[in-house]
Amino acid sequence: MIRRRLRPLRPDPRPGGLLTLVLLGAWMVLLVAAPGALADVFTPESDSGSPNAEGIDTLYKIVFALGIVVFLGVEIALAYTLIKYRMKRRSPAPAQIRGNTPLEIGWTAAAAGLLVIIATVMFVMLGDIKNPVSSAPGGLPLGSAVTQFASTDQPAPPSGKSLEIEVNGQQYLWRYDYPGEERLFSYHDLVVPFDTTVTLKITSQDVVHSWWIPDLGGKMDAMPGHENETWFRIPSPADGKERSFLGECAELCGEGHADHYTRVRALPPAQYEAWAARQAEAIREAQEQLAESRRAREAAEPTSTEIGGGEGS
Amino acid sequence: MHGSERRPTGWLSWLGTTDHKKIGIMYLVSTFVFFLIGGVQALVMRLQLAQADNTLVDPQTYNGLVSMHGTTMIFLFVVPVFAGFANYLVPLMLGARDMAFPRLNALSFWLLLFGGIAFYVSVFFQPPTAGWTSYTPLSDDAYLPEGGIDAWIILIHLTGLSSIVGAVNFIATIHNMRAPGMGWGRMPLFVWTILGYSYLIVLALPAIAAAVTMLLTDRHFGTAFFDPTAGGDPMLWQHLFWFFGHPEVYIMILPAFGIISEIFPVFARKPIFGYKAIAASTVAIAFYGMLVWAHHMFTTPQPTVVLAIFAISSFVVAVPTGVKIFNWLATLWRGTIVFKTPLYFAAGLISMFVIGGISGVILAVFPVDWQLHDTYFVVAHIHYVLFGGSVFGIFAGIYYWFPKITGRMLSEGLGKLSFWTMLVGFNLTFLIQHSMGLSGMPRRIYRYPETGGWEGWNLISTIGSFLLGIGVMITVYNIVVSLRKGQRAGNDPWKANTLEWFTQSPPPVNNFDVVPRVRSVEPMRDIRNEVQKTGKPAGSVAQPVA
Numbered sequence: 001m002i003r004r005r006l007r008p009l010r011p012d013p014r015p016g017g018l019l020t021l022v023l024l025g026a027w028m029v030l031l032v033a034a035p036g037a038l039a040d041v042f043t044p045e046s047d048s049g050s051p052n053a054e055g056i057d058t059l060y061k062i063v064f065a066l067g068i069v070v071f072l073g074v075e076i077a078l079a080y081t082l083i084k085y086r087m088k089r090r091s092p093a094p095a096q097i098r099g100n101t102p103l104e105i106g107w108t109a110a111a112a113g114l115l116v117i118i119a120t121v122m123f124v125m126l127g128d129i130k131n132p133v134s135s136a137p138g139g140l141p142l143g144s145a146v147t148q149f150a151s152t153d154q155p156a157p158p159s160g161k162s163l164e165i166e167v168n169g170q171q172y173l174w175r176y177d178y179p180g181e182e183r184l185f186s187y188h189d190l191v192v193p194f195d196t197t198v199t200l201k202i203t204s205q206d207v208v209h210s211w212w213i214p215d216l217g218g219k220m221d222a223m224p225g226h227e228n229e230t231w232f233r234i235p236s237p238a239d240g241k242e243r244s245f246l247g248e249c250a251e252l253c254g255e256g257h258a259d260h261y262t263r264v265r266a267l268p269p270a271q272y273e274a275w276a277a278r279q280a281e282a283i284r285e286a287q288e289q290l291a292e293s294r295r296a297r298e299a300a301e302p303t304s305t306e307i308g309g310g311e312g313s
Numbered sequence: 314m315h316g317s318e319r320r321p322t323g324w325l326s327w328l329g330t331t332d333h334k335k336i337g338i339m340y341l342v343s344t345f346v347f348f349l350i351g352g353v354q355a356l357v358m359r360l361q362l363a364q365a366d367n368t369l370v371d372p373q374t375y376n377g378l379v380s381m382h383g384t385t386m387i388f389l390f391v392v393p394v395f396a397g398f399a400n401y402l403v404p405l406m407l408g409a410r411d412m413a414f415p416r417l418n419a420l421s422f423w424l425l426l427f428g429g430i431a432f433y434v435s436v437f438f439q440p441p442t443a444g445w446t447s448y449t450p451l452s453d454d455a456y457l458p459e460g461g462i463d464a465w466i467i468l469i470h471l472t473g474l475s476s477i478v479g480a481v482n483f484i485a486t487i488h489n490m491r492a493p494g495m496g497w498g499r500m501p502l503f504v505w506t507i508l509g510y511s512y513l514i515v516l517a518l519p520a521i522a523a524a525v526t527m528l529l530t531d532r533h534f535g536t537a538f539f540d541p542t543a544g545g546d547p548m549l550w551q552h553l554f555w556f557f558g559h560p561e562v563y564i565m566i567l568p569a570f571g572i573i574s575e576i577f578p579v580f581a582r583k584p585i586f587g588y589k590a591i592a593a594s595t596v597a598i599a600f601y602g603m604l605v606w607a608h609h610m611f612t613t614p615q616p617t618v619v620l621a622i623f624a625i626s627s628f629v630v631a632v633p634t635g636v637k638i639f640n641w642l643a644t645l646w647r648g649t650i651v652f653k654t655p656l657y658f659a660a661g662l663i664s665m666f667v668i669g670g671i672s673g674v675i676l677a678v679f680p681v682d683w684q685l686h687d688t689y690f691v692v693a694h695i696h697y698v699l700f701g702g703s704v705f706g707i708f709a710g711i712y713y714w715f716p717k718i719t720g721r722m723l724s725e726g727l728g729k730l731s732f733w734t735m736l737v738g739f740n741l742t743f744l745i746q747h748s749m750g751l752s753g754m755p756r757r758i759y760r761y762p763e764t765g766g767w768e769g770w771n772l773i774s775t776i777g778s779f780l781l782g783i784g785v786m787i788t789v790y791n792i793v794v795s796l797r798k799g800q801r802a803g804n805d806p807w808k809a810n811t812l813e814w815f816t817q818s819p820p821p822v823n824n825f826d827v828v829p830r831v832r833s834v835e836p837m838r839d840i841r842n843e844v845q846k847t848g849k850p851a852g853s854v855a856q857p858v859a
Contacts, residue, residue, distance in 0.1 A: 115628040251448070256372065
């Protein structure tokens with residue numbers, strides 16, 4: 001009777017359940033075919049050695065490993081079930097099971113337990129990622145203590161000192177303002193000394209951007225009217241030579257979004273100071289030249305002062 | 314018996330219809346057309362990204378494609394296609410003769426269609442270019458004065474109204490029009506998910522309706538809700554948008570869960586495992602889904618305690634989702650599994666959605682999100698959820714219910730070919746995108762340099778996307794051919810459990826001449842067993858004299 005009822009639904013000669021195999025196969029193909037650094041296939045960037053980037057990398061690996069266990073568990077259980085219990089010629093009528101309360105409570109608790117573990121690991125590691133460390137020995141000697149801001153509650157480093165940079169996102173460039181007596185800023189490139197804790201105060205003057213150098217840890221949105229914060233500290237490499245890290249705006253900001261790049265150049269502290277002096281000098285000279293040319297223009301066309309008055313103010 | 318009134322024919326009969334089945338078919342067909350349009354947009358983007366520094370499209374065209382693709386797939390395909398399934402099936406599954414408010418039902422379809430048309434008209438002047446999220450201030454008139462954003466606002470209003478009107482209708486129908494004997498504990502699981510879908514729509518969509526109205530007045534009438542130069546705040550937009558936007562994700566996945574919850578017991582020849590747990594987890598997902606919105610904003614300037622709260626609520630919502638997966642596996646376990654195309658797509662949903670679920674938990678760990686937010690890792694994640702989850706569920710539903718809707722079977726051979734092509738194409742396209750994101754490739758960039766090492770991965774992804782497109786077209790071909798040449802289905806080709814299989818295929822205008830009395834979660838199975846036992850016709854055993 002049962003067999004007759006099921007006749008139109010014949011067992012399939014090519015049973016499914018090869019999903020896992022297909023997936024693993026696809027991975028293998030990708031691994032072989034993928035160019036570039038294979039190390040980055042599975043984990044985020046952290047080549048700089050900045051403690052926050054390394055913290056994120058470690059946290060990711062822990063969560064990813066747990067995720068792989070769940071992934072394999074579900075895929076293998078699914079594939080096994082589909083293959084083992086596919087309809088065969090002599091399949092008996094299946095037992096009509098409607099549930100199993102202890103089992104269901106068990107796997108609900110197991111899922112919850114796993115997430116409690118992930119949450120715990122996250123909170124244990126959060127401090128190392130979120131809170132700036134002090135500069136390492138050999139970093140740039142810093143004079144003034146940093147101020148603390150309320151918006152994202154990023155604390156000051158334990159030493160109370162950091163190189164604090166004001167980051168301003170604009171369509172489509174990044175401006176960096178450095179601390180100190182003299183006026184010092186740069187566009188596109190942020191220049192920093194090795195082994196020195198750099199804290200960033202990030203904002204935008206037009207639309208929302210997102211400041212991100214993948215090798216230096218997480219991104220933070222640059223939002224007009226708000227101040228966002230992050231930090232990094234690039235260790236000095238063995239050869240002591242300049243290192244640079246490229247990044248790209250991560251929030252759609254308009255037509256030039258794909259070309260909204262920025263770069264962090266890290267130098268030995270002495271070279272950083274030399275660069276800072278040169279840059280400040282160049283800025284001063286440029287300002288003087290500007291003033292000079294204005295004076296020259298005003299001298300040549302005295303009436304233009306009146307007309308251009310609104311412009312200049 | 315239902316011949317007393319002449320059935321209207323011709324295309325005019327579609328314009329004025331209030332029949333839930335005709336409206337359902339119009340929903341399904343028009344949303345599927347939007348799906349194909351959105352798919353073509355995706356393929357153009359993939360072509361552009363196949364090579365480093367490609368010049369196929371210019372940046373604003375690319376941003377337009379990004380915005381049109383996302384908006385189309387979400388507002389004109391995934392959300393309304395489930396309204397289409399629900400329109401066709403909820404009254405049939407409940408044993409009702411139509412929806413509670415048939416004319417309101419027609420209104421919600423036409424609002425949707427004209428919302429879509431109003432949006433697509435913008436292609437002829439300037440499509441929106443601020444993404445489907447239209448973040449302010451970029452979407453303010455100071456930066457994008459063109460009409461595209463306004464077309465997008467009109468689309469949000471019309472499709473939003475369509476969804477809310479439809480949701481109210483579903484809620485009224487489900488609460489009031491169940492067949493005699495169908496208590497809450499005997500309602501089909503698909504109907505449970507449509508109930509969750511409808512309540513989420515009613516709760517979440519007003520937030521975005523308010524937000525886009527404020528954006529409209531910011532753009533044209535001098536207000537400054539989101540303008541930081543005049544005291545407004547772009548954070549307000551993001552909060553309002555995601556207060557809608559995250560429930561929207563569950564609006565788009567719950568009905569797919571419902572579809573496969575109907576399919577597994579039928580093709581495993583075994584009742585659903587843990588009916589109550591699945592129904593309860595639907596309610597739990599809908600509830601907690603309202604409380605996780607700021608996990609889209611982990612990189613905005615907010616205190617850590619806010620991030621922590623939203624990370625925890627995101628973990629919590631993963632639990633009922635996991636429970637569903639375990640219950641589906643247990644339903645298949647020790648069953649007699651019949652390998653028909655609906656089962657392939659339903660099993661495909663589990664195996665793909667679990668990847669999206671896991672990457673979702675990874676992204677909920679907010680320090681990790683600081684790295685991965687707005688990268689291709691997130692693109693991969695949403696596609697494992699919305700394609701691997703929702704679209705595989707939609708295709709499972711198409712193969713499962715096509716015989717009921719048209720009276721003809723789809724080709725099994727083409728169906729399986731379509732499934733395998735889509736599965737392989739899908740994974741080729743999106744699995745590698747996790748790695749692209751991990752190695753630092755942001756979303757929504759129209760080009761990337763040769764030096765990043767992303768070119769090979771992008772090429773693989775592009776090849777995969779075309780394979781995926783071919784897989785979809787095989788199903789389109791299958792549908793077109795089977796409409797005329799498919800094998801006759803009969804009332805109940807799958808030996809299914811729910812009431813839509815009790816009536817003819819396609820069902821008559823009044824759905825049921827006899828409304829069956831429901832005695833379990835599987836009323837149709839009860840009727841089949843009774844017919845076998847007593848030898849009487851189905852109509853007379855369905856409603857025995859009490």
